[in-house]
Amino acid sequence: MLRPVIACALLALGQPALAAEYRAAVLRIDKPGRAPSSRLDLPPDDLGFAGAQLAVSDNNTTGxxxxxxxxVEEYAVAPDAALETLEEIIAGGTRYVVTLGDADMTVSLADAAGDRALLVNARAKDDALRNQDCRANLLHTAPSHAMLADGLAQFLIAKRWSDWFLIAGSHPEDQAMAEAYRNAARKFGALIVEERTYEDTGGARRTDSGHVQVQAQMPVFTQRAANHHVVVAADEADIFAVWLPYHTWDPRPVAGAAGLRPATWHPAHEAWGATQFQTRFERLANRPARDMDYQVWLALRALGEAATRTNSEDFAELEDFIRGDGLELAGFKGQALSFRDWDGQLRQPVLLTTGPVVTSVSPQGEFLHQVSQLDTLGTDRPESQCMKGAQQ
Amino acid sequence: MTRVFALFATTALCATPALADRIFVSNERSNDITVVDGTTWEVIHSFPGGQRPRGITASPDGRFLYVCASDDDLVRVFDTQTYEELPSLPSGPDPELFVLHPSGNPLYIANEDDNLVTVVDVETRQVLAEIPVGVEPEGMGITPDGSIVINTSETTNMAHFIDTETYEILANVLVDQRPRYAQFTSDGSVLFVTSEIGGTVSVIDPEAREIVHKITFEVPGVLPEALQPVGLKVTEDGSTVYVALGPANRVAVVNGETYEVEDYLLVGQRVWQLAFTPDESHLITTNGNSNDISIIDVASNRVIKSVQVGEQPWGVVVVPSE
Known part of the structure; x- marks a missing residue:
C-alpha cells in the first residue's frame, strides 16, 4: 500500500525531461602534515566532502x-596537482568551485580561474584573503581570523574579563591569529596585559608524548605573567594550546585555541533547528560534522538558494543572486546569512564552544551595529582594504 | 497517610467533570504536559508526555489529546479526562508538528528528519501514506473542508499543497526562509505561512496558490533579526491575526483585512505557539525560554497573566468544557 503511493507522488513532483542541472565542484588540497595533538581531531577521509553530499542531497530534495x-564533483589532490585539477573542473563546464586549501593556494586558484569560475573558500581563515589579497572571483564561507577573534572578544568583554594574557605560537598563521586578537582587543576595549610567544621547536606531539613534554612546560612558561583575567591562545598550528587548560601557573580560564573556542560549527549545536542538520549529517557520514563540512554545506546551499529563487540557469544571474541582498541563507544560526559586498565574506554568527557544549553565540546582544549586528564580527566596510570595498 | 491522601486527590480529580476549559501545554525539555484551568489560570495537573513533546492537538470532540513525542518517534495519545495514556500512533521519525483532519481522522504528521509527511489513521493506527516533501518539514495546515493539507519545509522554503485524496502534491509555493507554521482562515479563503528567518508572514491565495501579500514586522529597540514569526492564529471571523515573534518576546496583532500590524504585545521569552480558548476570549502563548505561558485578553489585546509551566513549553491546545 505504501510504496506505490510514494512512487506516484515522486512521479508527480518533478519534470525530469525539463530538469536543469547545476554543477559544482569541491577541490580539497591535502598537504601531508603532522598528526593533530588530539586523536579526536584526526581528519576524516571525507572531511568537507560529507558536507557537500548533504548540501547536494538537500538541494535535490528541493529540486x-x-x-x-x-x-557535485569531489577532488582531493596534492598541492602540485591543484591547478591542473582546477583546469579540468573548468574544462568540464563547472563554474562554481568550493576550495579547501590554505591562503596561498586559494589565491593561486582564484587567479588561475579568473572570470571562468566563482570560487568559494571554505577553509582558509587568513584576514589577508579578505583584505589586501582579496579577489573579485572569491567568496568565503570560512570565517576570517578577525570574525573568530571578535566573536570571542565580545563575550569576554560582556563578561568583563578585559585583561588578557595573549600567548601565540611561532608559526605565521599563529601570528596572524594573534594579530586578529590584538585588533579585537582594540576594537572592543580589552587590554592585553602581557604577550608571550611559544616557540615550536619541533617534536613534542602525540607521537613524541606531548603530554610529558609540552604539558610539562606550560606551568613555567606561564609563570609571573602580569595580572590577567583570562589567557587567550593563538595556536592555529595546534602545537601547545590544548595543554594550557589546568597547566597555567595562575588559575585562569583559557580561551581561543583551547578552552572557550570560537568556531562556525560544533556537533553539540542544537539551537535554531541545528539538531536537524546534525542528525541528517550524522546519518549520512556516520560521524559528527566538522567546521569544514558546515562551511562547504553553506557554499553549496547558497548555490541551491540561487537556483530555487532565480529559477535561472544563467551563471551570471546565479552569481548576482548569491552576492546580492536577496540571499538569505538559513544556516541554523537564528538569522539570515549573506555575503559582504566589500570582501566576499559570509557574515555569520560565531559559536563559542567548550568541550561538549556551545557556551554562547556571538554577536553578543550588547554590541550594536548601524547596518547588521553580524558586521560587528570581522572586517567591516570602512576598515576593509579589499579593492572592491574601495571602489564603492 | 500522605500516600492515601494523594491517591484520594487523584481519584477526585479524575471523577470531577471538567467545568472549565483546560489548557494543555507540551514541555519540550521536561518531557511533560501541563494542564491549566481555563478559568482560574491555575496549574491543575501535569503528566509525562513522552520524550521531547512538541506538537499537541485534541480530537474535535475533545476526548483525545495527541502529542508529537519527537524523540520517541511516536504520537502519544491521552484521555483528556483521566490523563491516562492510550495506545500510541505510529508517526514516522522525529514528528514535530501535525494537523488533524477536521473530521478528527486522519492525522497528517511532519517528519523533520525524513523529509516526509506521514498520514495516520487514528482509529486503526495504520500508516495510510508517506508523502515525500522538502527538507525539514514542519508547519502543517489543512483547509476547512479537509481537501488540501499544507506542509511547509524549513530548508526547502516551500508551502506544499497536498491533495488529501490522492496524496499528490498539487503545487509548491516558494516562501521566505524557514517557514514554520501554516494556518488557514476558518472559511479557507486565505492561507498564512510564517517564515522565521525571513521575518515575514506570507499571505497566500489558496485558489491561485500565489502569495498576495507579505506581512513584515518592526519594533523600535528590537533588532530586526529577532523578529522571527513562528506560531500564528486567526480569529474565527478573520478580522485579526496573531503572530508569535519568537525571540522578540512579542505577539503581533495584525489587521485581517489590511494586514497592517496594529499592536505588539509583550509576552514571555521565545514565544512559540498560540491557541485560542474556545470562545476566543483569550489567547494562550507558550514561552519557551521563560518556562511559562502568557494569557492575552483578546477583546482588549492586553496580556493579563503569565503562568509557570514545565521546562521549555512548546505547543498548546485548549480543550473545551463539556
Missing part, C-alpha cells in the same frame, strides 16, 4: 519540486 538537479 524535485522545481525541476532542478544538483551534482
Amino acid at each position: 524535485q519540486f522545481t525541476g532542478q538537479t544538483f551534482v
